[in-house]
Amino acid sequence: MSTLPFRSCLAAAAGAALLCAASVGVAAAFALDEIAPGVYVHPGQMADLDSPARGDSANLGVVVGDRCVAVIDSGGSLATGRALAAAIAARTPRPVCYVINTHVHFDHVLGNGAFVGEGTHFVGQHGLAEAMEANREFFAEQFADELDGSGGAARVIAPDDLVDSRLELDLGGRTLVLTAVARAHSSTDLTVLDRTSNTLFAGDLVFRERLPVLDGSLGGWLDWLDAAMQVDYARVVPGHGPVDTHWPEGARALRRYLVALRDDTRAAIAAGEFLEDAKASVAASERDEWILTGRAHGLNVSRAYRELEWE
Numbered sequence: 001m002s003t004l005p006f007r008s009c010l011a012a013a014a015g016a017a018l019l020c021a022a023s024v025g026v027a028a029a030f031a032l033d034e035i036a037p038g039v040y041v042h043p044g045q046m047a048d049l050d051s052p053a054r055g056d057s058a059n060l061g062v063v064v065g066d067r068c069v070a071v072i073d074s075g076g077s078l079a080t081g082r083a084l085a086a087a088i089a090a091r092t093p094r095p096v097c098y099v100i101n102t103h104v105h106f107d108h109v110l111g112n113g114a115f116v117g118e119g120t121h122f123v124g125q126h127g128l129a130e131a132m133e134a135n136r137e138f139f140a141e142q143f144a145d146e147l148d149g150s151g152g153a154a155r156v157i158a159p160d161d162l163v164d165s166r167l168e169l170d171l172g173g174r175t176l177v178l179t180a181v182a183r184a185h186s187s188t189d190l191t192v193l194d195r196t197s198n199t200l201f202a203g204d205l206v207f208r209e210r211l212p213v214l215d216g217s218l219g220g221w222l223d224w225l226d227a228a229m230q231v232d233y234a235r236v237v238p239g240h241g242p243v244d245t246h247w248p249e250g251a252r253a254l255r256r257y258l259v260a261l262r263d264d265t266r267a268a269i270a271a272g273e274f275l276e277d278a279k280a281s282v283a284a285s286e287r288d289e290w291i292l293t294g295r296a297h298g299l300n301v302s303r304a305y306r307e308l309e310w311e
């Protein structure tokens with residue numbers, strides 16, 4: 001995919017720098033691929049937290065009904081959200097009636113502000129509104145560029161519709177089934193099933209190629225995954241990495257990593273290993289299997305340690 005490289009921004013003449021900054025990290029040609037009739041995915045870039053492309057690092061989904069359109073995750077910056085909105089407008093004149101967030105992480109929610117308008121509802125799992133409020137100032141400070149500079153806290157848009165356990169959304173001739181998930185990848189996970197195409201948008205409950213990030217419950221995540229792997233979806237859209245058209249094949253590596261994280265952490269705790277030492281030994285076999293393992297793996301071990309220490 002051709003992107004607007006940060007390097008060319010730095011090399012650009014001073015006069016062009018502003019234009020460049022506004023486009024930082026967003027692909028010049030914003031891809032929105034039709035993966036089934038009326039179902040689109042924007043593939044996020046493999047970008048880490050310190051990359052200028054971090055605001056465009058998550059997969060984003062779009063489902064078009066006869067009446068209106070649903071967006072599933074809006075990206076990690078207003079620029080990404082606006083690029084997504086423009087790509088949708090180029091494909092259909094129907095309005096966006098729902099912006100659904102699969103969880104609270106910045107790369108999935110900071111584009112919400114690009115969709116504020118009459119008749120657009122923001123939808124999330126029951127814990128999402130509170131989690132967005134708890135993160136509002138943090139997002140404004142840490143992602144000021146992604147929120148177009150100072151005053152970004154007001155551009156953090158929390159959901160107005162919350163899903164307790166299950167909610168159906170009618171897009172006109174097409175129904176989305178939203179399911180709230182107990183603590184797994186995070187504390188605010190929500191999946192979206194397009195019944196018409198049997199496509200599941202899994203958010204970050206599924207990672208492919210990029211190292212999974214644990215921010216909820218390891219046991220809960222494995223429980224969700226084991227149940228989901230029994231379901232016959234036509235395709236599953238992960239939060240990061242390529243769409244899986246042979247589900248559950250594409251989830252096997254994720255499961256293998258989570259099991260190694262669990263079993264090796266248990267063994268390290270039983271052996272009385274210190275956490276810092278365990279970071280080097282736990283799931284060492286997985287190191288070369290994933291992209292962007294940097295800090296994430298060590299944090300995963302810390303979280304697994306905290307969770308499993310008390311079982």
Ligand SMILES: [Zn+2]
Nearest residue numbers: 058107204239
């Ligand atoms: Zn993510």
